Amino acid sequence: MEKKRMKAGRFWNRSIFFVVFILSSQHVNSQMQKESDSSEPGSWELFKYDMGSVFGGIGYSYSRPIHWKSEEWTTFGAVVGGTALLYVFDEQVSEFAMRQRGGVPDFIDYYGDRVGSPTYNYMLTGGVYLTGLLTKDEKLRRLGVLLLASASSAGLLQQVSKSIIGRARPEYGNGKDTFDPFNPNRSFHSFPSGHTILAFSNAYAIAKQFENPWVKTGIYLVGMVPGASRLWDGQHWLSDIAFGVAISIFTVESIDRYLDKRYRKKYNDKTKMVNWNASLGLGQIIIRGNF
Template identity: 30%
Template sequence: MKFLPIAFLLIVIPFGTCAQSDSIATAPGDTTVNAADTLIRYRINGVYLGSIWRDLKYTVARPAHWEKKDFIRLGAVAGVAGILVANDYGIKHFFVHNQTNFMTSVTDQIEPFGNAYSPYLVAGMYVAGVITHDRKLEHGSLMTAKSLIISTAIYATIKTVIKRGRPTYYDSPFDFAAPFSKDPQKKHTSFPSGHSLTVMTVATSLAELYGKDHPWVPWVAYGIAGMTGVTRLYENRHWSSDVWIGLALGHFVTKSVFRHHRELERKKAVAMGF
């Protein structure tokens, strides 16, 4: 049982701890500006689609603008990844040899959060926002969708370069195929975990949108993301380091997208003299 608490703690705990605006135009001669006037709220249109490309460029370029604290965080992520790589083999065999019918029934309910549930959740948020005229919810769903598009594009690119063998097919965590090589059976698509990236992207977005007003949201969202990652280990679909990097990448991309959005709002506020 020694690998279960290690895997859970390393995966879950670190995460526990120009657009269209709906601003109302002011009357001629009225120079009053309030906080609502500086908000940027998206709708599905050309401006929103263009923002996806701009946010992708911003996210990819972020490391060039990192400060000391950012490199410390990178070091922490890399350090945890190194520990997990060293224990990938043992963690795999712990889960393989400790599967039960009860645990399988539990993981079967959690695992879909990484692929089936997340897209439906985002779509449901959008539809509910439109129907109820809740602009924050509608905008939030589009921010989440944008984060998913960008994070998926990045992780799919990484998969084509780092062709790591899945634990389902290979007993060694160090089995790699040549970069960009054909893989019709998808045996070398282990790194990073797409399920983990998807669910963490949505979790981080929900935390960004509602965490300030509802402190319980990040705990629930990140908790579900962590449990989803563990199911990928239990089902022997990924190495533990695949799951960790998938979670970290989804978190980083989403935080970057929301950071860029806040920067745009600040620039708008300055331009309006707020």
């Protein structure tokens, strides 16, 4: 079993390198063909500017609720309502998911458990950014900044939320309704799912760089694997994961909007911002995504 997990680890390490290579190769050749410009800022100046963009994006994402209008608050209310609806079925879904664990392929299990962790997350995001910095490719630098800022912003938010809410994990065995706020024990750090937030933030940001809806969908599905793995491992409830996905989308969208003011180019200039609209009706919550 351990040998299989080691092979799976090598597979996903290569996969991370492959993702960085594919994203960078689209522009590296054209960058190398350009003549050097003595007035072009150096790598250190670009790095300082980009790190300012990372911290500025984090601050911008946290400040957005202050500026929300009725439409945004309606959408947020629909997300909360949808999460509450899933909460009703948390125990049934958790029991079903944990029964499926034995049939999960090793490489998928490894990806969900390890690659969705902060260590692998920053291997990917850091690799994308450093490639853009070394090639002085503004589009790739911007993507790296988006990945770093989104993961950091959403990651810090989920850490604070977990501690404050103190929801027990399914493995604790006391059911979905067990809460112990500010309990430092990780068994009470269930809501929301950190693995889901980090993995789906990356997937959502990367998918924005492509126009093909099938490519986008494939990236979304890969980004959801860590969340699913937390279900069959008994680490999170379905409502933890669903709310984590919502946090990822809100965070990436807000930071991407902020970066529009900081960079002239997008990796995919034709990518439209996703508009999430919600409507409330008698006995129903409808959320629409316009791509």
